[in-house]
Amino acid sequence: MPITETHEIHKRRFSRNLGVALCLVAFIAIIFGLTIAKIQQGYSMEAFDHQPRLSITPVEGEE
Template identity: 60%
Template sequence: MGLKATHEIHQRRFSRNVGVALTLVFLIAVVFGLTVVKVQRGDSMQAFDHAPRMEMVPAGEGQ
C-alpha cells in the first residue's frame, strides 16, 4: 500500500491556501491603488513625527 499523495484533506488545505493568497494579493492591490489615488491628488504626504516641522504649522502659529 503506497502513500496516498493527495488525500481529500490536502484539497481542502489547498483551497484555503489559494483563497488566502488571492485575498492578500487583492489587499496589496487595494493599498497600492489607494496610494496612487492619494499621491496623484497631492494629499499631504508628510506629517508631524518626533520633530516639529515648521512648514506644516498653520500661518500665524508657532511664531
C-alpha cells in the same frame, strides 16, 4: 519530511489556501491603488498613514 511530498490535507485545504492567497494579493493591490490615488490628489502628506500633514503644508504668503 521533504516539503515536496503532497499529503491529502494539501488537497483538502486547497480552496482555503487559494482563497487566503487571493485575499492577500487583492489587499496588496488595494494598498498600491490607494497610495497612487492619494498621491494623485497632490496632498502634502507623510507616507506612514497616507494622511495630509498641515505641518508640512506651505503657509500662504511664505516661500
